[in-house]
Amino acid sequence: MLQPFRLALVLALAWGAATHAEPSPGGRVRRERPVTVARTAGEPLPVVHVTQDTPTLLLFPSPIQRKSLTFDESRIRVLDAGERSVIVQAVSDLREDERQVMGVFFADGSAPARAAFSLVTVPAEVDTRIDVQRPQPPDVACQNGPQARVPQPEDFVLLGYVDGMGVTTSKVNAVKPGSQGLSSSEAMSFRGKGWVLVDVRVFNEVDRPSWTPREALLVGRVGGPLRARLVNVQEGAIPPGKERRVLVIANTQELEASPMFSLEVRGDGGRTLTIPEVRFPRPAPGGVQ
Numbered sequence: 001m002l003q004p005f006r007l008a009l010v011l012a013l014a015w016g017a018a019t020h021a022e023p024s025p026g027g028r029v030r031r032e033r034p035v036t037v038a039r040t041a042g043e044p045l046p047v048v049h050v051t052q053d054t055p056t057l058l059l060f061p062s063p064i065q066r067k068s069l070t071f072d073e074s075r076i077r078v079l080d081a082g083e084r085s086v087i088v089q090a091v092s093d094l095r096e097d098e099r100q101v102m103g104v105f106f107a108d109g110s111a112p113a114r115a116a117f118s119l120v121t122v123p124a125e126v127d128t129r130i131d132v133q134r135p136q137p138p139d140v141a142c143q144n145g146p147q148a149r150v151p152q153p154e155d156f157v158l159l160g161y162v163d164g165m166g167v168t169t170s171k172v173n174a175v176k177p178g179s180q181g182l183s184s185s186e187a188m189s190f191r192g193k194g195w196v197l198v199d200v201r202v203f204n205e206v207d208r209p210s211w212t213p214r215e216a217l218l219v220g221r222v223g224g225p226l227r228a229r230l231v232n233v234q235e236g237a238i239p240p241g242k243e244r245r246v247l248v249i250a251n252t253q254e255l256e257a258s259p260m261f262s263l264e265v266r267g268d269g270g271r272t273l274t275i276p277e278v279r280f281p282r283p284a285p286g287g288v289q
Helices: 004-021 154-157
Strands: 029-035 047-049 057-061 063-070 074-079 085-090 101-107 113-122 126-133 168-171 182-184 187-192 197-206 213-219 228-232 241-251 261-266 272-278
Touching: 029 047, 047 187, 057 074, 063 074, 063 154, 101 261, 113 187, 154 187, 154 197, 154 241, 168 261, 197 261, 197 272, 213 241, 241 261
Parallel strands: 029 126, 047 113, 057 126
Antiparallel strands: 057 085, 063 101, 074 085, 101 113, 168 187, 182 197, 187 197, 197 241, 213 228, 213 261, 228 241, 261 272
16 A cells, blocks of 8 residues: 555656646646745745645655644645645635635744645646745854744644643533624643643634634633633634634643633624633642643
8 A cells, every 4th residue: 555655746746747738627727836835924925826626735845743734624625644745625716815824833843843835726827736845944153033933832732742641631611602603612721831721613603704813811710810822723713604723821820729710712893702611630740830
């Protein structure tokens, strides 16, 4: 049986031959080209042209963490993900003003640690093969600019380095739709050394406008609320009838000694998702939190 990378390579050669034999079904020119991933979060994402009738193969220069692959499943279909390759296809051609973000972490953790792409559909062409390139790190003697970003707790969750076996965890009950038009599926709270994290999927009701989570608060039984750090994993607004993954992170040194918290995720239009019973697990035996 062919390994995932060898399978991707065979498909790439087949599609490459087809490039010279015939045009794509949509009359678009097929292209094979390299793209370089963004070095920092502030740089524009490289653009990849995708369609519903032609698969696009992305070949990476080093192994990737397949579990960290993020994309909108309602708009993008991943046909195969290997050690160093991903094959994607649009569920339907993306709208003219639509850009879908797909991202994946490299396995080695070197900077840039994540490869992210802006997926679009254009009338003239489609990318059949993308050779992904990582920018070379600057010389050590010339490193006078901003330093590489310090890894955060959510990075380890997304990479699969932190799970129920690695830290203490606790389930968080789902929240049914209320007057705010927001709900959540069953979530999980994590506790690591010096931090706690809530991993939750937020659903925006069909009859409500798009909603972007902006801030998060943890409210205990005593004291004032603690403003936590919020990570909107897929970025952007949650469309009506769609679900998105949201991470909330807080420092345990700032967290009051309370057995139960209420989590408030606030966003556009004054709408707030409130999860009333969030219990963080106790520190692991012998651990210092």
